[in-house]
Amino acid sequence: MKILILQLARLGDIYISWPAVRAVRRLYPEAEIHFMTRPRFEGAVEGLTAIDRHLTLPSGHILQPLVNESVNTEESLNRMEEFVETVRAENYDQIINLTFSPFSSYLTHALTMPHTSVLGYTRFRDGFFCAADEVSAYFYAQVGINKPNRVHVADIFASMIGTEYVEQDWEAPALPEIGITLPETFLTIHVGASEKHKALTAEAWARALDYFSRRYQGMPIVLIGAPNEMDIANEIIANAPNAAITNLVGQTKMNELFTVLKRSELLIGCDSAPIHMASLTDTPTLNISVGNVNFWETGPKATLGLIYRFENSQEIVPERIGEIIAQLLEGHADPELIMRTPGLASYGKVETAEQEFAWKLVQAIYLGGDYPVADRIEIIEGAMKLDEINDFMMSQFALIPEKGVNAIAPFIDGGEDVIKSISRIVPELRPMIDWYHAEKIRVAPGTQEEIIAATLSVHERFKRHLRVYVPQDEIITTVEAKDGTL
Structure with a gap:
């Protein structure tokens, strides 16, 4: 094979x-x-x-x-x-x-x-x-x-x-010799990031490390990074006079970083490759997560993996980062940190009701979990509108053999536009709508009959999901009794 x-x-x-x-x-x-x-x-x-x-x-x-x-x-x-x-x-x-x-x-x-x-x-x-x-x-x-x-x-x-x-x-790979004498104990700082907007500035790093070194005296710091980040490292060193820094930026091959990380007490860095290398060496990791990123998907997987989350760089207080690093070396995780958790979700974090609803809905759709309870009338109204549009679109697909695709297409397109608008208006329902769009895209090419049948199957499954949130009219079935009474 x-x-x-x-x-x-x-x-x-x-x-x-x-x-x-x-x-x-x-x-x-x-x-x-x-x-x-x-x-x-x-x-x-x-x-x-x-x-x-x-x-x-x-x-x-x-x-x-x-x-x-x-x-x-x-x-x-x-x-x-x-x-x-x-x-x-x-x-x-x-x-x-x-x-x-x-x-x-x-x-x-x-x-x-x-x-x-x-x-x-x-x-x-x-x-x-x-x-x-x-x-x-x-x-x-x-x-x-x-x-x-x-x-x-x-x-x-x-x-x-x-x-x-x-x-x-x-497991980590075989650790290469790096030909550089490392301190007996040290923490490692990766000075860069996968994208510039996710990185801390040299000034921020310097302030954080200088504060840390005054707060937690005697802990050596090793800087790592790519050759194009050497100027950042030099600026950090120049502006952190209290820190005992070994500068390896631009001096190691990628695989040699495994050796550095394996010996390190803690890795601190923004979203970058060393964060994931540290997951293989199982090095405790503090991921400083900045900006437009879904940390659940790409955070550290080391046993002790923590995330310090910022929506934008303006929120960052470098001295606070230095304090949090010191706390970690003393065995305490600050309540602000997001920690790795066992189970399906990779990290634990208090979220908004809207975010919790969306994640529970994802689990209901894909894993057969319980559907979350709709706590806003807008969710019910959005589901009812989706159900109505879905029924309309199913009726139009059934007319294709009689009227042809060209005659029906504008009505189908109009229905899709309504579904997209509901996704924006009622964000809690977006996971269900995104599931629907993905399933429609998965319909394979074939004869007209095959495509119609596969598409209607998607709409029928969509309807089953929607009906959880659509109030059901009470149906009274009248059965005539043998004696003629009702």
């Missing part, structure tokens, strides 16, 4: 994928497993012994004709076709796409042979998007920024593969 696993996202996503790749190896110990990434992030594959071959998508080579002075689209397409044909010749029995991106869906489709089974995003034969399995459909509908999902992406990967993790899936 030959398996291809795609992870074409960034460094952190690759490290999040390590346990899933190892789980695939456990499930198929005799399989030949190939793992594809982008060349820029190939360093995140070093030490991943569960794979037999590492492939890289030569994106630079493919796109190079498009950035020349004379754009050559045909040459770029030829290079892409040549790459696809080379990889397709591997004749994979299974493709597991962990990327969840439009481009990866096209690539997965292009590499799929008639006998290939696919998990993750791909395309139907007509080129339209296809969520190939139930978990992919869940990801499409419920995962992402401002979405209700509370399950970590790593756990979603495991569900898609059809397994549960074991302890060995989360």
Whole structure:
């Protein structure tokens, strides 16, 4: 058996994928497993012994004709076709796409042979998007920024593969010697982030570390980061005179960070690859989460994983971060911190009634849990309107054989517009509406009769979910008694 696993996202996503790749190896110990990434992030594959071959998508080579002075689209397409044909010749029995991106869906489709089974995003034969399995459909509908999902992406990967993790899936790789003398005990600071808007400024880091070093004297600090973050590190050192800092920024390879993290008492950093590397070394981690991110999905998975959450950088008080770090080293977790929890949701946090309703509704739809109680009349009214529009759309689909698609399409489109508007007006119902849209997209190409039948099935299931919140008229069935009385 030959398996291809795609992870074409960034460094952190690759490290999040390590346990899933190892789980695939456990499930198929005799399989030949190939793992594809982008060349820029190939360093995140070093030490991943569960794979037999590492492939890289030569994106630079493919796109190079498009950035020349004379754009050559045909040459770029030829290079892409040549790459696809080379990889397709591997004749994979299974493709597991962990990327969840439009481009990866096209690539997965292009590499799929008639006998290939696919998990993750791909395309139907007509080129339209296809969520190939139930978990992919869940990801499409419920995962992402401002979405209700509370399950970590790593756990979603495991569900898609059809397994549960074991302890060995989360082990650190063999730790390389780094040739640098580290303090006997220390905490580690990653000075950067996956995106600039998620990072602390050099000034903020300096104030936090200087306060910490005055509050918790004698604890050495090791800075890590990429070569392009060396100026940030130098500025931190210059403005934190009380801190005993060892600066490793730009001086280590990616896999050497495993050694640093394994020896560290605590890692502090914003959303970035080291956060996920620390999950593999099981290093206690404080994730400073800033801005537009769903921390439930991408936070640290170390046994002691904590999140200090800020909606924007203006909320940050650096000295408070320094105090919280000191408290953690003293064995106390500040009440402001969000902590890892066992169970389905990856972290525990007090949420608004609207957020709690949405998450419970997700569990009801996908896991057969109890539907949450509607505590606002707007939820009932929204469900009633959705039920009415859904019935109308079902009646229109039934008329297609008689009147034709062109005659019915405007009415169907109008119904979809109403459904979208209700999603905005009644956000509690958005998970159900997003489920509906994902299921509609999953309808495969076929004959008109097949498409109508599959679409009506989606509407019927949508109706069953809606009826939970639609007041039922009392129905009195009159039965004539034998003696003629009622």
